Amino acid sequence: MTNLDLTKPTAELAAQGTPLLEVDDLRVEFRTRSGVVKAVNGVSYSLGAGETLAILGESGSGKSVSAQAIMGILETPPAVISGGGIWFQGRNVLEMSAEDQRRIRGPGISMIFQDALSSLNPVYSVGFQIGEMFRAHRGMSRKAARAKAVELMDRVRIPAAARRVDDYPHQFSGGMRQRVMIAMAIALDPRILIADEPTTALDVTVQAQVMDLLKDLQQETGMGLILITHDLGVVNEVADDVAVMYAGEIVERGTVDDVFSRPSHPYTDGLMSSVPQVEAKGGRLRPIVGQPPNLADIPSGCPFHPRCSHRRLGAEAAPGRECSTDVPPLRLVVPGREAACHYSEEVLGVRAP
Amino acid sequence: MGRYVARRLLLTIPVLLGASFLIFAMVYALPGDPIRALGGDRPLSPAVIAELRERFHLNDPLYVQYWEYVKGLFQGDLGTDFRGRPVLDTIERTLPVTVKLALVAIVFEAVIGLVAGVLAGIRRNSFFDNLVLVSTTLVVSIPILVLAFFAQLLFGLRLQWFPIAGTNEGLYSYLLPGLVLASGSLAYVARLTRTSLAENLRADYVRTARAKGLPNRTVIVRHTLRNSLIPVVTYIGADIGTLLGGAIVTETVFNLPGIGREVFNSIRSQEGAVVVGIVTLMVFFFIFFNLVVDVLYAVLDPRIRYD
Ligand SMILES: Nc1ncnc2c1ncn2[C@@H]1O[C@H](COP(=O)(O)OP(=O)(O)OP(=O)(O)O)[C@@H](O)[C@H]1O
Numbered sequence: 071m072t073n074l075d076l077t078k079p080t081a082e083l084a085a086q087g088t089p090l091l092e093v094d095d096l097r098v099e100f101r102t103r104s105g106v107v108k109a110v111n112g113v114s115y116s117l118g119a120g121e122t123l124a125i126l127g128e129s130g131s132g133k134s135v136s137a138q139a140i141m142g143i144l145e146t147p148p149a150v151i152s153g154g155g156i157w158f159q160g161r162n163v164l165e166m167s168a169e170d171q172r173r174i175r176g177p178g179i180s181m182i183f184q185d186a187l188s189s190l191n192p193v194y195s196v197g198f199q200i201g202e203m204f205r206a207h208r209g210m211s212r213k214a215a216r217a218k219a220v221e222l223m224d225r226v227r228i229p230a231a232a233r234r235v236d237d238y239p240h241q242f243s244g245g246m247r248q249r250v251m252i253a254m255a256i257a258l259d260p261r262i263l264i265a266d267e268p269t270t271a272l273d274v275t276v277q278a279q280v281m282d283l284l285k286d287l288q289q290e291t292g293m294g295l296i297l298i299t300h301d302l303g304v305v306n307e308v309a310d311d312v313a314v315m316y317a318g319e320i321v322e323r324g325t326v327d328d329v330f331s332r333p334s335h336p337y338t339d340g341l342m343s344s345v346p347q348v349e350a351k352g353g354r355l356r357p358i359v360g361q362p363p364n365l366a367d368i369p370s371g372c373p374f375h376p377r378c379s380h381r382r383l384g385a386e387a388a389p390g391r392e393c394s395t396d397v398p399p400l401r402l403v404v405p406g407r408e409a410a411c412h413y414s415e416e417v418l419g420v421r422a423p
Numbered sequence: 424m425g426r427y428v429a430r431r432l433l434l435t436i437p438v439l440l441g442a443s444f445l446i447f448a449m450v451y452a453l454p455g456d457p458i459r460a461l462g463g464d465r466p467l468s469p470a471v472i473a474e475l476r477e478r479f480h481l482n483d484p485l486y487v488q489y490w491e492y493v494k495g496l497f498q499g500d501l502g503t504d505f506r507g508r509p510v511l512d513t514i515e516r517t518l519p520v521t522v523k524l525a526l527v528a529i530v531f532e533a534v535i536g537l538v539a540g541v542l543a544g545i546r547r548n549s550f551f552d553n554l555v556l557v558s559t560t561l562v563v564s565i566p567i568l569v570l571a572f573f574a575q576l577l578f579g580l581r582l583q584w585f586p587i588a589g590t591n592e593g594l595y596s597y598l599l600p601g602l603v604l605a606s607g608s609l610a611y612v613a614r615l616t617r618t619s620l621a622e623n624l625r626a627d628y629v630r631t632a633r634a635k636g637l638p639n640r641t642v643i644v645r646h647t648l649r650n651s652l653i654p655v656v657t658y659i660g661a662d663i664g665t666l667l668g669g670a671i672v673t674e675t676v677f678n679l680p681g682i683g684r685e686v687f688n689s690i691r692s693q694e695g696a697v698v699v700g701i702v703t704l705m706v707f708f709f710i711f712f713n714l715v716v717d718v719l720y721a722v723l724d725p726r727i728r729y730d
């Protein structure tokens with residue numbers, strides 16, 4: 071049994087200030103027949119109660135895989151967590167027994183997914199699926215769990231919850247289904263909620279409602295929120311910090327205001343300039359020139375170098391900072407800002423140290 | 424749902440009439456004279472033959488014969504064979520044997536097929552999985568007749584584990600023929616379960632179930648198996664009709680006095696009334712169980728609605 075106490079309300083933890091979740095140099099690879107796909111290559115971040123971290127990056131950059139590694143729901147094999155650690159409330163999750171890990175999912179860390187229709191089981195009523203949280207983790211009776219489900223459906227503002235509790239997922243609209251997912255995820259007052267593109271599949275107006283709901287719930291409970299998204303507008307509106315991922319690494323990190331107004335990594339810069347108005351709702355990432363990297367064969371040196379307009383190769387490069395051979399570490403560029411680029415200062419327009 | 428079932432049941436009437444007419448026509452088209460064959464070694468006198476032909480309307484054209492048959496049918500009379508025994512009695516005598524055989528087969532099919540399929544599906548590419556793949560391919564590719572004779576030879580004659588023929592040893596006599604009858608469907612059930620399970624294991628809602636911190640057992644049984652079994656259960660239901668067809672071969676080889684063997688013998692002796700009666704009954708079972716399956720499908724999968 072863990073000595074983690076997950077029964078105390080999350081809201082009471084907020085004052086303590088210690089990080090709830092620390093991810094350190096996390097590495098995940100998929101060992102497939104056609105080779106090793108290195109999906110996550112040394113991701114580190116930490117999250118405290120009440121904080122919101124947005125994770126941004128183009129498709130295939132390892133956002134979902136890193137989140138699923140934290141949840142412990144990767145399919146192994148083919149996935150292998152090949153390095154690093156995940157500390158939840160000071161305990162390394164990767165060293166826990168499978169049973170202890172399971173107990174964290176739900177009351178400790180919980181997750182919602184992009185496609186609520188396929189993520190809910192079509193043959194059980196939504197009330198049953200929400201109620202399962204209480205039955206599995208709190209040992210409640212089916213009846214009591216159903217009553218709890220109604221409460222939660224009310225809380226995520228599903229109209230006529232008491233009447234709809236026995237309906238099936240296909241009988242709900244997309245937005246309502248995502249609310250069901252949210253109800254399920256917050257059922258046990260989790261310390262941390264990971265939302266993997268929670269609004270991507272929804273209409274723009276519904277997107278805003280769902281994001282508002284998530285924000286309100288976070289305010290009420292003080293849970294930490296990891297928000298994986300393509301939507302710069304959403305990041306801008308709800309997140310405190312943002313981490314930009316490329317080829318399974320975090321290439322830039324800082325507060326949303328800083329990163330958005332003055333990117334210090336050429337990749338982030340590319341993302342920002344591809345969207346005319348970041349503040350505009352639904353402002354999507356537009357592709358940057360060049361192909362995303364092949365994760366089975368990541369370019370040497372800086373993984374972004376084949377697409378980078380700032381790169382310096384050969385004699386142009388400063389010693390030890392050749393973009394195609396020297397790996398740029400994630401380093402502090404200016405206070406509160408880290409980037410994995412040899413020439414971040416130039417990108418930022420500040421003087422090199 | 425109720426209206427749907429009623430409509431489907433009403434629809435079976437024209438289908439059964441059509442089926443019985445087709446069978447009637449087929450028996451009519453068979454070469455040879457059933458009456459002449461009745462006498463065996465001692466030929467019947469021409470007067471007797473003529474009288475019998477008259478009594479059974481054998482001199483009339485097909486549609487008249489069929490009309491006579493249908494007239495009887497609406498009075499609950501399935502006719503008699505040429506020896507004067509009512510077809511209904513024959514069915515009453517032989518049907519229980521076939522029902523027992525079919526039940527044994529379905530139990531084999533469901534239990535062995537499901538267990539093999541589930542184990543193979545959960546541990547894909549394991550030794551057991553490959554064993555299931557190879558053995559089911561083998562079973563499916565061998566005709567049931569060959570399989571029946573082979574089983575009879577090996578397990579009945581050679582090893583003497585099971586009786587070779589007949590029903591003298593009660594339920595035990597049904598085991599080997601039941602297994603033979605079930606074999607093809609059993610293999611298919613195993614395959615279907617395996618594929619369905621493997622597919623569902625990758626489903627998003629299974630990932631959700633894990634993310635919810637449900638115990639592994641619950642994830643597998645409640646969120647994977649339950650969904651995977653929908654196509655399997657419907658297949659088994661629909662397969663009952665097919666089993667009756669297979670029973671013709673199995674009962675004949677193992678000499679079980681069921682409707683399958685009866686039909687086989689009646690075709691050989693051109694007992695039209697018996698063939699038509701039994702085959703129509705088989706068609707009815709087939710339609711009926713398909714209806715049951717459709718209803719069951721709606722019960723198992725809430726997305727299915729018939730209104
Ligand atoms: N089962 C798997 N086998 C092999 N490779 C995989 C598997 N699952 C994921 N990957 C690889 O991991 C990489 C990262 O995938 P991930 O789903 O984390 O991307 P993402 O950043 O979430 O992208 P998106 O924005 O499209 O959701 C992908 O390039 C993919 O090829």
Ligand code: SF4
Nearest residue numbers: 372375378393411412
């Ligand atoms: S290290 Fe070089 S290639 Fe990589 S982002 Fe910086 S400038 Fe571009």
Ligand SMILES: [Mg+2]
Nearest residue numbers: 133134135266
């Ligand atoms: Mg993703």
